[in-house]
Each structure stands twice: as structure tokens, then as C-alpha cells.
Amino acid sequence: xxxxxxxxxxxxxxxxxxxxxRMKDIMTHYYIDAKTTDQTGKKVxxxxxxxxxxxxxxxxxxxxxxxxxxxxxxxxxxxxxxxEKAEEMGYSxxxxxxxxxxxxxxxxNGGPIGGLPRPDMLVCCNNIxxxxxxxxxxxxxxxxxxxxxxxxxxxxxxxxxxxYAYVRAQLNEYIAFLETHCxxxxxxxxxxxVGRLSMAGQRLWQQVLDTAVHRPAPxxxxxAFFHLALIVTxxxxxxxxxxxxxxxxxxxxxxxxxxxxxxxEKYRLLWDNLPVWFRxxxxxxxxxxxxxxxxxxxxxxxxxxxxxxxxxxxxxGSMAEGYSRVYINIGTDQMAGMVMDMVDKYSADGxxxxxxxxxxxYSLGQYDIQRIVQEKRGIPSLVIEADMTDxxxxxESQIDTRIDAFMEVLKS
Amino acid sequence: MQHSKQFQDxxxxxxxxxxxxxxxxxxxVIGTLCxxxxxxxxxxxxxxxxxxxxxxxxxxxxxxxxxxYSCSLVRGALEDALNxxxxxxxxxxxxxxxxxxxxxxxIWRMNAETGFHLDVVLxxxxxxxxxxxxxxxxxxxARTDLEAVLDKIITDDDLQKAIGTxxxxxxxxxxxxxxxxxxxxxxxxxxxxxxxRASMVMDRNDFLNSLTQVVESLEQxxxxxxxxxxxxxxxxxxxxxxxxYSVIESAGGTxxxxxxxxxxxxxxxxxxxxxxxxxxxxxxxxxxxxxPAKHSGITRRGDDLVRLAKETRAQGVIFLFLKFCDPxxxxxxxxxxxxxxxxxxxxxxxxxxxxxxxxxxxxxxEAFMEML
Ligand code: SF4
Ligand code: SF4
Numbered sequence: 126x127x128x129x130x131x132x133x134x135x136x137x138x139x140x141x142x143x144x145x146x147r148m149k150d151i152m153t154h155y156y157i158d159a160k161t162t163d164q165t166g167k168k169v170x171x172x173x174x175x176x177x178x179x180x181x182x183x184x185x186x187x188x189x190x191x192x193x194x195x196x197x198x199x200x201x202x203x204x205x206x207x208x209e210k211a212e213e214m215g216y217s218x219x220x221x222x223x224x225x226x227x228x229x230x231x232x233x234n235g236g237p238i239g240g241l242p243r244p245d246m247l248v249c250c251n252n253i254x255x256x257x258x259x260x261x262x263x264x265x266x267x268x269x270x271x272x273x274x275x276x277x278x279x280x281x282x283x284x285x286x287x288x289y290a291y292v293r294a295q296l297n298e299y300i301a302f303l304e305t306h307c308x309x310x311x312x313x314x315x316x317x318x319v320g321r322l323s324m325a326g327q328r329l330w331q332q333v334l335d336t337a338v339h340r341p342a343p344x345x346x347x348x349a350f351f352h353l354a355l356i357v358t359x360x361x362x363x364x365x366x367x368x369x370x371x372x373x374x375x376x377x378x379x380x381x382x383x384x385x386x387x388x389x390e391k392y393r394l395l396w397d398n399l400p401v402w403f404r405x406x407x408x409x410x411x412x413x414x415x416x417x418x419x420x421x422x423x424x425x426x427x428x429x430x431x432x433x434x435x436x437x438x439x440x441x442g443s444m445a446e447g448y449s450r451v452y453i454n455i456g457t458d459q460m461a462g463m464v465m466d467m468v469d470k471y472s473a474d475g476x477x478x479x480x481x482x483x484x485x486x487y488s489l490g491q492y493d494i495q496r497i498v499q500e501k502r503g504i505p506s507l508v509i510e511a512d513m514t515d516x517x518x519x520x521e522s523q524i525d526t527r528i529d530a531f532m533e534v535l536k537s
Numbered sequence: 538m539q540h541s542k543q544f545q546d547x548x549x550x551x552x553x554x555x556x557x558x559x560x561x562x563x564x565x566v567i568g569t570l571c572x573x574x575x576x577x578x579x580x581x582x583x584x585x586x587x588x589x590x591x592x593x594x595x596x597x598x599x600x601x602x603x604x605x606y607s608c609s610l611v612r613g614a615l616e617d618a619l620n621x622x623x624x625x626x627x628x629x630x631x632x633x634x635x636x637x638x639x640x641x642x643x644i645w646r647m648n649a650e651t652g653f654h655l656d657v658v659l660x661x662x663x664x665x666x667x668x669x670x671x672x673x674x675x676x677x678x679a680r681t682d683l684e685a686v687l688d689k690i691i692t693d694d695d696l697q698k699a700i701g702t703x704x705x706x707x708x709x710x711x712x713x714x715x716x717x718x719x720x721x722x723x724x725x726x727x728x729x730x731x732x733x734r735a736s737m738v739m740d741r742n743d744f745l746n747s748l749t750q751v752v753e754s755l756e757q758x759x760x761x762x763x764x765x766x767x768x769x770x771x772x773x774x775x776x777x778x779x780x781x782y783s784v785i786e787s788a789g790g791t792x793x794x795x796x797x798x799x800x801x802x803x804x805x806x807x808x809x810x811x812x813x814x815x816x817x818x819x820x821x822x823x824x825x826x827x828x829p830a831k832h833s834g835i836t837r838r839g840d841d842l843v844r845l846a847k848e849t850r851a852q853g854v855i856f857l858f859l860k861f862c863d864p865x866x867x868x869x870x871x872x873x874x875x876x877x878x879x880x881x882x883x884x885x886x887x888x889x890x891x892x893x894x895x896x897x898x899x900x901x902x903e904a905f906m907e908m909l
Binding site: 214215216217219220221224251254255256258259260262263265266272274276278279280281282285287288290291294295298456457458480482485486488489490491492493 | 646861
């Protein structure tokens with residue numbers, strides 16, 4: 126916003142990512158579309174962030190993401206209110222704050238966009254957690270709409286043929302579910318096309334993230350948290366491909382012209398877990414003040430991490446593996462391995478671990494990951510106790526001190 | 538109660554029992570973390586299934602691996618494993634259940650020295666044909682995996698025998714629960730609890746024999762003075778707190794039924810005999826009383842709870858959850874409202890490792906009893 130009392134800092138202006146505006150427009154249009162289906166007659170499905178969205182796109186169903194909504198609620202600092210409301214409804218304050226905020230929001234149409242559009246159906250994929258199963262059961266009872274569950278067995282040490290056969294069979298059930306509730310036949314050619322666009326979008330997103338291997342990095346994890354929304358919500362559309370193409374160009378230009386997102390970047394850090402949505406700005410400034418840039422994170426890369434399992438020529442068939450082997454549906458030691466790959470790839474000097482009270486499958490095991498990375502890569506790490514949406518679980522003074530102390534270790 | 542002395546002894550020190558069993562038989566003791574563990578396969582393999590329901594003391598080593606927001610069961614179990622409290626185990630089996638147990642399995646595998654480690658990644662969804670097929674496939678895989686680690690072929694004959702034992706146990710437990718429902722003075726809540734806990738540890742054939750004797754003698758006892766306590770049904774998760782029963786009883790209540798994880802939930806459903814044993818085992822897992830970490834329709838647990846509360850003519854339901862238990866905490870509001878709709882009052886008691894403050898706990902129970 127233009128504040129007349131505050132002169133525009135040309136340095137800061139130069140570092141701003143220009144695509145941000147376009148991204149905001151796309152998201153605004155997307156939510157307008159989703160909220161005006163009474164005029165267009167389109168159907169709305171609520172789907173989990175790691176869920177198989179492509180068949181919905183192929184069916185012209187508008188996918189809506191309660192988790193993305195949860196992130197918006199968090200960023201708008203409306204999380205505490207809604208979480209408290211859920212607690213009044215009887216939900217324990219120890220449950221995932223996305224779930225609490227969403228469950229409460231559905232009953233009052235609150236939050237930054239006046240609530241999500243009412244779902245015609247719910248699609249829940251448990252590849253991220255068991256929480257979404259319970260959460261979607263709550264919403265299925267509340268909205269009295271059909272619920273489809275894609276059950277993707279956890280991969281502790283191996284991806285089994287039994288699990289593959291099970292998920293593959295469920296994909297057929299998913300199509301049948303959509304045909305029933307959309308009252309039309311599924312078009313597999315259309316899905317093949319959507320699949321190609323989905324993969325193209327994922328590749329571009331990975332390339333965008335990869336630009337941060339450059340020193341200084343043209344973008345940080347905080348930027349990735351923002352630009353992530355598209356690969357989550359509109360994966361499988363042309364819009365995503367076009368947008369990330371543009372964003373990638375901008376990043377390449379920044380690299381070519383030496384624009385650093387953190388001026389005087391000295392330290393490169395890797396972030397683990399979801400963002401702290403209500404404090405991203407504060408955290409980003411805090412690290413930048415130490416000349417530290419969070420060059421990558423394990424969270425945003427999850428939406429392009431399974432490209433190697435997807436097959437452009439058999440997208441439908443390969444979805445079984447692609448959706449089963451996502452980052453948090455694998456063993457802690459495999460996750461540690463991926464963290465180390467990222468440490469190497471992005472030349473990280475340290476690891477910042479967000480121990481997220483809301484997300485047990487992401488957070489339990491982090492101490493072991495920390496230990497393994499410390500042993501094998503010898504880099505220091507910091508654990509921040511927080512939550513992605515519920516600001517009651519964030520102690521600013523404590524975290525401030527801990528970051529300072531951690532940076533002292535890095536600098537010495 | 539005199540009959541239940543041997544169960545009380547095992548319940549008081551299950552580890553000592555397992556050690557003795559191991560010494561005596563030379564067999565392997567296998568730790569299990571959930572009521573969905575493939576018990577029949579363990580028995581058919583000649584091993585002793587040992588259900589781990591929490592820790593035995595304060596937490597220190599586990600803190601290096603688990604955040605404070607994991608439930609006391611998960612933290613306590615890991616503490617025991619890291620503290621060599623479970624050194625008698627020849628292996629551990631982790632059925633897939635909640636997010637916390639899921640990660641506990643990884644952390645355990647990487648850090649604990651308790652023999653072999655098997656993950657049995659069951660389906661989360663139980664009410665479709667493809668889930669049943671997967672359940673059966675997972676059970677077959679578990680059989681092969683167990684054969685490898687036990688170095689023993691598990692024959693169909695072994696399986697049929699194990700199924701016979703488990704069907705016997707589950708039928709006898711049902712009779713015990715019926716007694717408790719129909720003649721609440723016959724047996725104390727804490728005795729039933731000790732029996733249930735012993736069922737998770739004791740040599741299963743010995744257990745079946747002892748249990749059958751107890752049930753038969755109880756059934757023959759003359760009708761006791763009818764107990765006037767308020768009829769209470771327990772609903773919830775893992776509960777290794779015997780004191781809960783004495784608190785309820787001294788507050789004027791009688792426990793007439795439960796759907797606890799360390800209660801009746803794991804003891805429901807018989808295995809069909811005659812067909813393929815593996816399919817039959819898998820089938821029972823899909824049919825038995827459901828855990829909140831699994832899915833079988835959106836009101837299955839509520840329907841079951843209302844039915845059981847009515848069947849046991851419960852005047853009130855007490856929910857018992859461990860703090861930080863997501864699956865139960867998510868179900869609580871809808872279960873409560875389904876009970877409300879039936880005019881059945883309920884009380885939620887969230888438990889930490891120990892009853893947080895006995896006094897407060899007692900006061901809440903007493904207030905609830907008075908209200909009924
Ligand atoms: S934050 Fe974690 S627990 Fe919550 S919905 Fe996402 S993956 Fe599940
Ligand atoms: S008590 Fe709840 S959170 Fe703890 S292990 Fe059991 S189901 Fe999981």
C-alpha cells in the first residue's frame with residue numbers, strides 16, 4: 126500500500142516479485158468462480174491439498190481446498206477466532222488448526238472470503254495425514270454430501286505391490302463416483318490432457334524453486350509459500366502453466382541481473398514443515414536482518430516431488446503411485462534423505478525446523494531428521510515451536526531469541 | 538475377587554509375565570501397538586503377542602525423539618523401548634493406525650533395539666470391496682513376513698487352531714460382558730479391566746482356559762444383591778488406568794459396558810470357519826467394532842455407541858481419551874450430539890499419563906453421577 130509518510134525505497138521495489146499481482150488476480154477470479162456456481166451450474170468439490178484433482182478438472186468440477194483456505198485464514202490472522210469457535214463446538218485445541226478453523230468457518234461463513242462455497246461432494250486423500258479423514262467425515266455429516274476417500278497406504282520402508290493394486294482399484298471407484306455425482310460420462314482423453322498440463326505445471330514449479338540454487342537466491346521459501354497456491358489449487362489447468370512460465374522468466378531475469386531477495390545474502394537456510402502463516406513477514410524480515418535467506422523448504426516442493434512416478438502417456442494409471450509416494454506419506458528416514466538432498470542441492474548452511482503442533486505426521490520424527498542431518502551433513506539446526514494458523518502457539522520473544530542464538534552459531 | 542487374582546497379577550506386571558513365558562517356552566514375544574495387530578498370525582506362529590499400552594514411568598529418553606504434543610501412549614511406549622524395559626521382545630509389529638503411531642513406528646525402527654520390526658499397513662477405509670481385498674493381501678504379506686522372522690512355516694492348520702482359540706476368547710469375553718451388563722454386581726469393573734488387559738499379554742490358550750472357568754463360575758453364582766449404582770458406559774481409547782473404575786464406583790456408578798481400545802473394541806467379532814483362513818481373518822478385521830482412525834461410513838461409531846449404550850441400559854456415558862489423541866477428539870462432538878439426541882448424558886474426561894488430579898477427577902465424576 127502507498128503510505129505517503131513512507132518514501133518508496135527503490136532498492137526494496139527492485140526486489141519485489143512483479144508476478145505477485147497477477148497471482149492475486151488469478152486467485153481472486155478462481156474464488157469468484159467457485160462462489161458463483163449458482164449462476165454457472167458448475168459443481169464444487171472440496172478436496173485435500175494432496176488429493177487427486179485432475180479427474181475433477183477433467184469433469185469441469187471446481188476444486189476447492191479447505192487447506193488453502195486455512196492458509197488464508199492464518200495469513201489474515203483470523204485463525205485464533207475460528208479455532209476458539211471450534212473449541213466451543215467441542216473440538217479439542219490439540220487438533221490441527223486448519224481443521225478447526227475450517228470446521229468452525231463452515232458454520233458461520235467467516236474468514237477472509239466469507240467462507241468457502243458449499244460443496245457438492247468431498248474428496249479426501251489421506252496421503253498427507255489421518256486428520257483429513259476425520260475432518261472430511263465431519264464435513265460430510267455437516268453438509269450431507271457424498272464423500273470419496275482415496276486411501277493411499279503409508280510407505281514406511283517400501284512401496285508395495287499390494288498398495289499399488291489397492292490404490293489403482295480405487296481410482297476406478299473415484300471415476301465411478303464422479304460419473305454418478307456429475308451425471309455424465311468420464312472423458313479419459315480429457316484426463317490425459319489435464320494430466321499433461323498437471324505434469325507441465327509441476328515441472329515448471331520445480332524449475333521455479335530450482336532458481337534458488339543460485340547465489341544469491343532470487344526468491345526465498347517465503348515467496349514459494351505464496352506462489353504455491355496455484356500448483357495446489359489449479360493443478361492441471363493451462364492457467365498454472367502460463368503463470369509459472371512467467372514466474373520462471375522473472376526469476377531467471379533476477380538471476381541474470383543479480384537481484385537477490387535477501388540483500389547481501391550470506392547464509393542459506395532450509396525450512397522444514399508448513400509456514401507459520403500469521404508470521405511469514407516477521408520471520409522473513411527476522412532472517413533477512415541476519416543476511417540469511419531461506420532458500421528452500423520441504424513443504425512447497427511436495428507438489429512436484431513425485432514427478433518421477435508419473436507417466437505422461439498413462440497419467441491415470443500412474444496417479445496411483447504419484448499420489449501414494451508424496452513427501453509425508455513416507456518413512457522418517459526417507460524424509461531425512463530428501464532433506465539432505467535439498468541441503469546439498471541448495472547449498473544450505475543450516476536447517477530451520479518448524480515443529481508444528483498442528484501437524485503430527487509432519488512434525489513427529491523431526492528430531493530424528495535433525496539428528497541425521499546433523500550427523501551426516503554437519504550443519505546446525507534450529508527448532509521453532511509454533512503452529513501454522515493458531516497464533517496462540519507462537520511465542521515471539523522466545524523465537525526471536527532462539528533465532529538470534531542460532532545465527533550466532535552459524536556466524537561463528 | 539478371588540477368580541481374577543491371576544489376571545490381576547499379570548495386569549500388575551505384564552512384563553514379568555512375558556519374561557517368564559519366554560524363559561519357560563523359549564518362544565518369541567512380539568510387541569504390538571494396536572488392537573488391529575494380526576494376533577491370530579502371531580499365535581499361529583507360536584509366538585506371544587504382547588500389547589504395549591503405554592509406558593511404566595516418567596519420560597526422559599523419548600523426549601529426544603517425540604514432541605510434547607504426542608499422546609502419553611506413544612511417548613511412554615517409546616520410553617520403555619529405549620530404556621530396555623522391553624528387552625524381552627523378539628520383535629514388534631506396528632499395524633497402521635493414527636498419525637502418531639505411524640511416526641512412532643519409524644522412530645522405533647530407527648532407534649529401539651527390540652528385535653525385528655514389521656509394519657502392517659492396513660487399509661484405513663474398511664467398507665469397500667477393494668479395501669477388503671487389500672486387507673486380505675496385507676494379512677497374507679504379514680503371514681509371509683512373520684514366517685521369515687520367526688523362521689517357521691505357518692500352516693493353515695496352525696491358523697485354524699489359532700482362530701479356534703481367538704473365537705473361544707472372544708465368545709467367552711462376550712459372555713463376561715453380558716454378565717456385567719445384566720448382573721452388574723457380579724464382577725467389579727477393575728476385574729473386567731484386568732481380564733481384558735491379561736487377554737493382551739497372557740498365553741492365549743492358557744488365557745482361554747482360565748477365562749472360561751471364571752465365566753462359568755460367575756454364571757453359576759446366585760444373582761447378587763442388585764447393585765444400585767448408576768449405570769455407566771465407557772467410550773474412548775486406550776485406558777491403562779485401573780483407578781478409573783474405583784473412582785467411578787466410589788462415586789456411585791457401575792460400569793456396565795465399554796467400547797474402549799483396551800476394552801471390548803478389540804474383542805468383537807468372530808472369525809468365520811470353514812473357508813480360507815486368511816480371508817476369514819481379514820474379513821473379521823473389516824467387520825469388528827471400528828477404531829476412530831479407520832473409516833466405515835460417516836456415522837458408524839455413533840450408531841454403534843448409541844446402540845451399545847441402549848443395549849447396556851446406560852444412564853450415562855463417560856468418554857475417556859488420552860490428551861493429544863486426534864482420532865477420538867475429532868469424533869467426540871458428533872458422538873456427544875448423537876447421545877444428546879437420545880437423551881443420554883455424557884461426560885468427557887481427557888487423561889494424561891496419570892489421572893491429572895485425582896481430586897478433580899473424582900469431583901467431576903461425582904457431579905456427573907449426581908446429575909444422572
Ligand atoms: S496440517 Fe498436517 S494434520 Fe493438518 S491437514 Fe495438513 S497434513 Fe493434515
Ligand atoms: S491414544 Fe490416540 S493418538 Fe495415541 S496412539 Fe492411540 S489413537 Fe493414536
